[in-house]
Amino acid sequence: MDEKTLDIIISRYEAPAGRLLGIMGEIQNQEGYIPRETLEILSVKLEVPLSQLYGLATFYSFFSLKPVGDHVITVCMGTACHVKGAVKILKALEEMLGIKSEASEDGKFSITTEDKKFTLEIARCFGACSMAPVLRVDGNLYGYATPENLPGILAEYGWERHEN
Amino acid sequence: MKIKSVTDLVAKKKVGLQKILPGKPRIAVGLATCGIAVGGDRVYERLKEIIDKDRLDITLTKVGCIGYCKEEPLVNITIPGKPLVILHKVDESDAEEIIRSVQNGGVPYDRALCQVPAWDHVTGCVMDYGKGFDRIPLYDNIPFFQHQKKVILRDAGLINPEDIDEYIAIGGYFSAIKALTGMDPDSIIEEVEKSGLRGRGGAGFPTGLKWRITRDVKADKKYIICNADEGDPGAYMNRNEMESDPHMLIEGMIIGAFAMGAAEGLIYIRAEYPLAIKRLTLAIEQAREYGLLGKDIFSTGFLFDIRIATGAGAFVCGESTALVASIEGRTGRPHPRPPRLTDIGGGLFGYPTDLNNVETWCNIPVIISNGSGWYATIGARGNTGTKVFSLVGKVDRVGLVEVPLGTTLSTIVSDIGNGGANNRKVKAVQTGGPSGGCIPFRLFDTPVDFESLNKAGSIMGSGGIVVMDEDTDMVDIARYFINFATGESCGKCVPCREGLKHALLLLNRIMAKKGTKQDLETLALLSDTIVATSLCGLGQTAPNPVLTTLAYFRDEYDALVKP
Ligand SMILES: Cc1cc2nc3c(=O)[nH]c(=O)nc-3n(C[C@H](O)[C@H](O)[C@H](O)COP(=O)(O)O)c2cc1C
């Protein structure tokens, strides 16, 4: 993220309440993750120790320190989705994308395919529980997901089945 | 234009009513997050295309969600002199047919769910739509709506949440002007106390008492905060309240700020709710433009403004002390109380702070407009008012349900929800999210109030009701919640950080059929210890799903373990 964009974001948060998470949230939204350089510049500009910013980036699951793929798929693992088979959805997506899920060191779940096209993540609840199981691709929610209708959804984002 | 007097407000009310009943057909598409996800926005776009192309004399607008999520996308039609008609399961291919019918003074009957001849918006406005369309069933006869009482969701799905005029039209901001110009802080707090309102964030703490404590502290500065973190998975009442009627929340906060003497308010909202954030931001701007936020509100000299602070995905940040830390830009780790938020040194940046849940704030305008006496007649003794629940999981009619407190689980699940989905038998419900427990079907005559749910081993929580049927594995549910709590534990205290981890290991072993009877005893003992010794509410309640399933579904555990 260039400095000018960062300055514009910072200028929107003059009051201290909600400032740090607000700024970091916008960086996360624009870049898909929080680049280390941006965090360093932010630390100087706000006069907040880098360690504190790093602490926030690792504590809050919304932030990611690793770059993500072109499209981010987030599967809801909330209660309503769980009882309606969210685990099956996650497994089907892993199989489709050829990746295996495991929590990373900081306990966050985020895996990116080798070609950097897709990143698979999980969430706690989108508040769309009536349509469980739910997944989100780049900000668009899809309800009533089944392993059968996943290929159709992902095809909208350029997914193709690879034989392996 | 700034609104300074009742006369100004009445003038705006006229403008707003003209928008709701424009003297020509009005089509309103339900566009809350859930409606959009099932294609409501495509319906809206298609309708707009047709109306624009032929320059038709039809008003097209957006509304929030009336709660019947199973039937979405929902579209309302009002034709002058006729009842409002709710269409269900609409998709974009229906758009032409809708427009054609409307132009002929009718509605597409095969898409009609029900009709509303008149609607009571509770805050002093009954909207008289009209009569006709006898073939379409009445709203009051639809089983999903029949047993509900809409107080908080009185406007949801009927007014445009992105237009402050429509909120004023149905009586909005009249409570604020009444409170600020006709009542003093003490009498406002007295009304809230007499209403019996208890916090809707989970613990049921008396709201009036919390307000009085905050008011009585002497300090140069005070804050009020709205808890919109809605962390319980499976719960989305607060999302809909903010997306469908954001001004109701803002009005409640204005009244509260005046009563407690706070100049600044914050809404702490989770990042997973972009549409709610957008609509709240817009609503705050509109309220500022009308002088309802900012300096010298209603020429009383009272100053108050609201800012939004976003969360970043941490369940524990719904807890009061962690929430404050998070707004201050720190990691959300709770600290022992006292100091409480209301104490000097305990709140936001050290100032006394009142924290209330979204729905708690939403109750305030009706209490002021209709009076505590009216409010206290709703619900049960000690549990007054209504509560919105999200009825989800393996239930036939999923959606948002608002009922008086004290309504039984069976009314909610069987009468309103029509029992299990796909004709499966309902086995239990889970209430209260990760801090709650599972209540078996045989206890469904339990009234839903704070005390009765506690007695059954669960809690009210924020209002999520997740239905489980005969196919649901209860041990898996317990494991699910312990896994959730383990991941969300902030790690500060040992019982929660280590205890939950070991409970999870035990449950994993049991589910892999490698556990013993002794493991079940250990699990129960460990759970009791975590409850008794954890620092904050997260750990103190996290074992509830295990304890309740052990109590009510012991056979499912026994079937998995070796003697
Ligand atoms: C782990 C934990 C999570 C919580 N999450 C929420 C939440 O998401 N929303 C909420 O309103 N209250 C939540 N609470 C309760 C709040 O701490 C607090 O009691 C409540 O916001 C007070 O508002 P009320 O008096 O209006 O209910 C949570 C408590 C704990 C211990």
Ligand code: FES
């Ligand atoms: S539980 Fe999945 S959207 Fe709420």
